[in-house]
Amino acid sequence: MNNWRVDGKGRINRDKRVRFTFDGVSFEGFEGDTVASALLANGVHLMGRSFKYHRPRGPVTAGSEEPNALIGTSRGGSGRFEPNTRATVQEIYEGLTTVSQNKWPSLNFDVGAVNDKLHKLFAAGFYYKTFMWPKSFWDKVYEPVIRASAGLGVSPAEPDADTYASRYLHTDLLIVGAGPSGLAAALTAARSGVDVVLVDEHRELGGSLLSEAPTAIDGKSAESWLAETVAELNAYPNLRVMTRATAIGYYHENMVGVAEKLTDHLAEPPATAPRERMWRIRAQEVILAQGALERPLVFDGNDRPGVMMASAAQTYLNRFGVKVGNAAVVVTSHDSAWYAAFDLADAGVNIAAIVDVRASVSEHLQAEARKRDISIKLEHTVTTVLGKKRVSRVKLGKVSEDGNVSGIGTVSCDTLLMCGGWTPSLHLFSHTKGSLHWDAENEVFLPGEKTERCHIAGGGRGLWSQQAAFDDGVHAAQQALASRGQSAPALSIDVDGDRTGSGIIMEELPSNDDKFARRAFVDFQNDVTAKDIRLAVREGMLSIEHVKRFTTNGMATDQGKMSNMNGLKIAADELGRPAPKVGLTTFRPPYTPTSFGTFAGYHKDALFEVTRKTNIDSWAEENGAVFEPVSLWRRARYFPKTGEGMHGAVARECRQTRASVGMFDASTLGKIEVVGPDAAEFLNRMYTNPWSKLAPGRCRYGLLLGEDGFIRDDGVIGRISNDRFHVTTTTGGAARVLTMMEHFLQTEWSDLDVWLTSTTEQWSTIALNGPNARKILEPFMEGADLSAEAFPHMALRECTVGGFEARLFRVSFTGELGFEVNVPSEHGRALWEILYEEGKKHDMCVYGTETMHVLRAEKGYIIVGQDTDGTVTPVDAGLSWAIGKKKPDFVGKRSLKRPDMLLPTRKQLVGLLTEDPNVVLEEGAQIVEAGDTAIPAKMLGHVTSSYWSETLGRSIAMALLEGGFERNGTSIDIPMPEKTHRATVTGTVFYDPDGERINM
Amino acid sequence: MTFTTTVETLPTMGRYNLRCKRENTVALSKSLGFDLPSSIGEAARSGTQSALKLGPDEWLLTCPMEERATIRQSLTDVYPEAVHSLTDISSREISIRVSGDQAEELLSTSCPRNLAKLSTGCGVRTIFDSVQVVLMREGDRQFRLDVWRSFAPHVLGLLAVACAEFESGL
Amino acid sequence: MLLIDCPYCKEKLPELEFEYAGQAHIARPEHPAEQSDAEWRDYLFIRSNVRGDHAEQWRHTHGCGRYFNAVRNTVSDKFIATYEIGQPRPTVTKEGEERDEQLES
C-alpha cells in the first residue's frame, strides 16, 4: 500500500497506522490523516457521485470548502450515521466506517449517471419549466423520480444517539483562524496580557503554514517556528486555544458561534463526552484571520476526478505526505499555482506543463520552472479534460489576443491542478452586514464598512504571502488593542524565502467549443455549469440573487465558497456589466455544515423543554394517573382504575364527585399577591368587577380583558386583608397576566402604591368538591368552623389545615360544595395523603383535568382559551354580570362600546344539545344553518367544548354561534364527514340551574 | 484536572419578596435592623438575615425559616408610616448550591451572563437556559441559584449533564 | 444576540434577559370614555412601522423586572439609546456615527 506517500513529508504520525473502511473495503492510513488524504494515499480519487448528473467526483480541495468528496460516516451503533460528511475534514480513526453517496448500485457503476446524458433536460430552472405540464405528472411522476435520483446522502432515520453541549465564553479578543495572521495576532495580544481566545477548524494550529513547503521564519525552519509558537501560546494563562473549532456565525455585538468537534476523531471517546459543543463567544474585539479560498477555473471537464485545486495538492503533499498523482498538468491564472507545481516537482511528481492564461509571468517563476524541466505554456488554456473516473489527458490550446483558441494537441496526465486566484474568506464578516468594496485593480471584494468591533487580517484583506500575513496579523492585534485603549509592542516575524505573487480572475477559460455544449462546472456540489448561469441571464434573471435561485448556484451545503465569484464573473460577463454592479449574494450562517445536535445542545430527551410538576404530581404518578401537558405543566388528566379507559374513568370520577366528593390538584393555577394601600384600586382598574367593597375574608370571580375589550383571563380573587389580595389566574395565563399587570402598573399607573409578587409556586392547592367535601376537611381544621353560616360560599380564611398554615377558600368550579386549600408548596403531597386517607370513609375519588372540564361544562363555566379565543367579549360569553357597571373605567371598558362590539350578530357562547343524546360532537366542528346543504355552506360558528355528561346521561356542548342568544331554542346543523348532526341551541347551564348545590 | 465541583439542593430557607418606594427604605431598614442595599446586585447582611437588591424597588430577604415571623412582625409594625409589600416566597423556590474549582464554568454552560463580573457577595436575577433564576456568588468558587420549584428539576438536570461532560475531560 | 443597556441595572446585558413590549410613548388616554371611536381605534391599533430609529418599550424581565424605553434601529437591529419610563425620547445622532468613530483608527 501507500504507493502515494512521499517519504519525509507531512505531519501525519507514521508510527501510528490506522485502519478504516470505505464502501466496505479496508484501507490503511496514519494518525493525522483525513479520509480524503488516506484514500488519496491509497490511490483512490473517486469518492462520490454528483448531485444532479451523478458524475464521478473526487476531492477538489483539502479543506472544509470541499464540494465533492461527501461521504456517509458511521460512528458505530444505531443513531450514529451521518450523511454528507466532508472526506477532506473527517479524520480517520481505528474502525471508522465510511460509505460513498448518491450512487446505485455502486460508486463505479451508477445507473443514475444517465442523468448526465440527459443534461440538457436538467438545465437551469428545469424544475420551473420542464415539469409544468401535465399538472398531474408533477407529484406522480416527475417529483418522485427526481427526488430519488438527485440528492445528497440519506438522512438518518434513528434519533441521534450522541449528546451535545454548549457553553458561553466572554473574552477581550477572539481570533478566528490560526494561520500566519492569526498566530501573529495571538502572539502580539497574548504577550500584552489581554484575554484571548484563538479558534481554528483544523486539528492543529498553523493554517497555510502546514500546507506550504518549508520557508524559514525568524531564522528557524517553519516547522520549528510553529512548534515553538504553539508551545508559547499554550503556556499563556490568558489565552485559550481551541482546535477542531469552526466559527460558524458572527452575530450582534461581537457574539461568534463556534462549533467545536470533540469526539469525531476518536475511536473510543470518553463515555460521557459530548460529541460537539457550541460555544457562544462574546468578545470585546474580534480578529477575522480566515485567509482566502482558492478559486477553481471554469472549463469543460473541470470536475473530473484528478482535477484539483493546486493548493490542495500542495496541502496533501506537505501536510499529509501524499502525492495526488504521478503526472500533472497545472492550469492557472495566478502565480500561486507555480509554487504548487514546484513543490510537487521537487517531491517527484512529473509536471507535464504549466499552462497559464496570462501573457506574462515573472521571470523568476519561469526560471524556477525551467530549472525543474517544466514546460511553460503562457497564453495557453485547457479546453477539455479526457477521462471519466480519472483524468487521462487534457486538450491544450493557444489563446490569441482576440480570444481565439487554436488547439495544440493533448497531454497525458493523471492529475490536473487548477488555480483561478484567491477569494478572501469574508463569510463571517458578511454575517455582520459589513459592506464589501470592489477592488477593481485586483478584481476582488475586500472588507469595507464595519458594523461590529472587528478587524480583518491577512488573506481576508487580499494579502497573499506569509510575510504580509504575519505583519498584518500583528497590525490587527495592535488595532484591536488600541480600540480598547491599550497598546502592544510591534512584533516582527521575518520570513526568509517568502513566496509572493499575483494573478487575474477569469470567466470561463477561453475555448472555441460551443459555450453551451461545454460541461464547465461553476458549482460542483449543485452541478451548476457556466452554461446554466448564462442561460439564466438570457432568460431575464438580472440580479445575482435571481440567478442564484434560478440556477441554485451557491445554494449547496458549501454555501458557494468556491462558486460564488466565478458565478458572478460569468453573470456579469453575460450581462455586460461590471461585477460590483451585479452584486454578490448574501452569506448566511453557518459557515460550514453543522450538526443539528450542536444547535440543540443539551435540549434532548427529558431536557428537551421544561416540564413543570407540582408537589402532588409524584403521588399521581405512583397512583397510575394519565397525564396531559398544560402549558409547561404536566397535569394528571384522569386516574384510571384497573381495566378502565378514559371514558370509564372520567364517568366514574364525575359520578363520585357529584354523589360524594372528589379531590383535585389545582396547584398549577396562577397566583399573584397584590399588596399595598392601592391594591383594591389597582384591581378596579385591571378587572371588570368592582373590588372596593369586597370585605376581607371574602372572594369574588374576576374577569380580565385586554384593552381591546376581549377576554384575556379569569379567576377567583380573595381579599386577605384590606391591603392584600390573593389573585388567581388560569394555569396557562399566569405569566401573561402578571406581565400585563406589571406593564400597566409600571408604565401607566406608577402613582399607585401597590406591588405584585408571583406566588403560583408558593402554594400547593388542593380542591375538594362534592356534597361531602366539608366532611373531608373538618377533622383537620383546628378550631375553625366550616359550617355554611360561618364559612359561606366565596369566603376565605387563613387557618391551619392538618397542621399546615393554609389559605382556605370556599369556591367551586364544579357547582358542588367546594373548598380550595392552599398550603406551602412542599407540604402539598403530605396534606393530599392525609385527605386521601380521610376520603376513604366517604367514597371520595381523585380526579384529573378531564373530569374537571366535564363538571365545569355541566355548569356552563367557561375556560378562557377554550371557550374564548381572543375575539370574545364578556357580553358574548354571557358574563355581563361580571362587569362593574358603576366603575368609570377598567382595562377594555371603552372598547366594549366600539360599534362592532355591540352588533347582535356577534358570535355568542351558547349551549348545544344534540338530537341524538349519544353523539358527542367534535370540539372545533363547524356549525351551519339547519338544513343548509349548500357547498360551501355559511359557517355560523364552532363547537368549543363537548363532553359526555355522566351526570345528565347524555352529551353536552358549548359553542360560539353567530347571533347565538337569539337562536335559543332553534336548531342548527353540525356537518361531519360521516353524518350531519342536528342540535338545539340552549343556555350554557346544563345542571343545577338554580345553583342550590353550591350553597350546601 | 480532576472535576470536583459539586451541585447540591439546600434545605428550605425563609425568603421574602420586599417591595417599596425609595422614600420608605430608610424606615424599613431601621425596622429590619440593617440597611437595605441601594444598588441592584448588591447584598447586605446582618447575622442570619440578608437582603439582596434585585430591582429598583425590590429586595430578596432571606433568613432561617424560624425567623420569618420576626421579620414579618417588625415590618408589619412599620407599615402605617412606610407602606410596602412583604410576601412570603419561602416555598416558591428551591436553592441549589454549586461549588468547586469549575463552578463558574459549569454555570456558563447555560447562563449567558459574564459571571466573572459578578463579585463575591453579589447576586442578580438572570436566566439559566430558559429558566429565570436568582444567582448569587457566595464565594470565589461558590454560587447559589434560587429557582422556582417546578423549574428546579430542569436546572438540576442540565447541571447533571454538564457535570458528566466536565468529568469526561473534553 | 444583542446586548441591551438596562437603564435601571446600568449594565449591558444579554438580550435573553429581555422582552420586547411594543411601541413606546403611546400613553393610555386619561379618560377613555371621552374618546371618539376613531381616537380609541388609533390608541389601540395604529402603530408606526419605521425603517430606521424606532422608540419602543422593553422589559428587563429576567433581571430587574423594569419596563424601559429604547430607541433601536430597525435596519441594523442595534440599540441607540435606552432610558427610563417617563423620560422623553432622546435626540440621538444617526445610528452608526458614534460607532464608526470607535471602529476606525
Ligand SMILES: [Zn+2]
Ligand atoms: Zn435591569
